[in-house]
Amino acid sequence: MTKNILTVIILLVIVLGVSGCMDDIKEEKKIEKKLIKGSPDESNYQLSQKYFEEANYKEALKYDLKQLEEDLKYYKEQSAEVSLDYNNIGLDYSKLKEYDNALNYYNKALKIDNIVFDKNSTERATTYYNIGAIYDKLNDYNTSLRFYKKALNIDKDEDNILSSYKDIARVYRTLKNYSFALKYYKQALRLELKLLEKDDEEIFETQQAIAELKKKLL
Numbered sequence: 001m002t003k004n005i006l007t008v009i010i011l012l013v014i015v016l017g018v019s020g021c022m023d024d025i026k027e028e029k030k031i032e033k034k035l036i037k038g039s040p041d042e043s044n045y046q047l048s049q050k051y052f053e054e055a056n057y058k059e060a061l062k063y064d065l066k067q068l069e070e071d072l073k074y075y076k077e078q079s080a081e082v083s084l085d086y087n088n089i090g091l092d093y094s095k096l097k098e099y100d101n102a103l104n105y106y107n108k109a110l111k112i113d114n115i116v117f118d119k120n121s122t123e124r125a126t127t128y129y130n131i132g133a134i135y136d137k138l139n140d141y142n143t144s145l146r147f148y149k150k151a152l153n154i155d156k157d158e159d160n161i162l163s164s165y166k167d168i169a170r171v172y173r174t175l176k177n178y179s180f181a182l183k184y185y186k187q188a189l190r191l192e193l194k195l196l197e198k199d200d201e202e203i204f205e206t207q208q209a210i211a212e213l214k215k216k217l218l
Helices: 002-033 043-053 057-074 080-095 099-116 122-137 141-154 158-174 178-195 201-216
Strands: none
Touching: 043 057, 043 080, 057 080, 080 099, 080 122, 099 122, 122 141, 122 158, 141 158, 158 178, 158 201, 178 201
């Protein structure tokens, strides 16, 4: 009996020892995956904003790429911060009319959005809208409409919703689908009357577009 008890004790010690080693190994893996503590320097982001507002998009792009490099030291690639960087870089490329590069970065952002954000998040809506805008510029209007509508269906920001209404209306107008164009211009006008001053130029332009479309549909 004593030998049996001793054997059980030895086995338990071995098992616990192995278990402890496994825990150590797992912990080491966690440490390897763990990114450095602290917060990234956002001076590159601030400079990119400055140059973007000055319409110096090459310089904005340079600093947005530097900010991405900085953020990747602190965050996993599947993070909200990196998604924002990808969207900013995509916008720089869009302004530089490098649409393939812009689309590449927007799609990278969307892959992250699908992981880290809720289905109906404003962040995801923004990425959908940005992708729609690129296809719009590439004259791929059907794909553009699909992404504009995806943005519209989930966005909660009224200013963004207004932009989607007007872009969708404009694309339908380009496609000579005047009834759908009229529908979205009317929705845009209702929102403009809520958000803008009554004498705002945008309201006048939307009213003019509606009047012209009504004539086409007579």
